[in-house]
Amino acid sequence: MGVPAFALPGEQVWAMGLHAGTRKRFKAEVVGLRKQFPRIIVKYLSTEDGVKAAIALPEMKTAYLHMGDIEERDW
Secondary structure, eight states, X not given: OOOOGXXXXXXXXXXXXXXXXXXXXXXXXXXXXXSSSSOEEEEEEEETXXXXXXXXXXXXXXXXXXXXXXXXXXX
């Protein structure tokens, strides 16, 4: 479908998300791909610091993102 190997379902990535009106980077898991853009579906797992509390994560637990909003994990 035109996405790199690190963005395939089941992989963990860094994903941008909106929290308290600010775009931040979160740890996320790719849960699926779709033909329509944006095509990468992610589920947010934790903040960059590893905080998993719901109040620290984006209000929308899953998001449709494009390649500009995700990065290969380095943890």
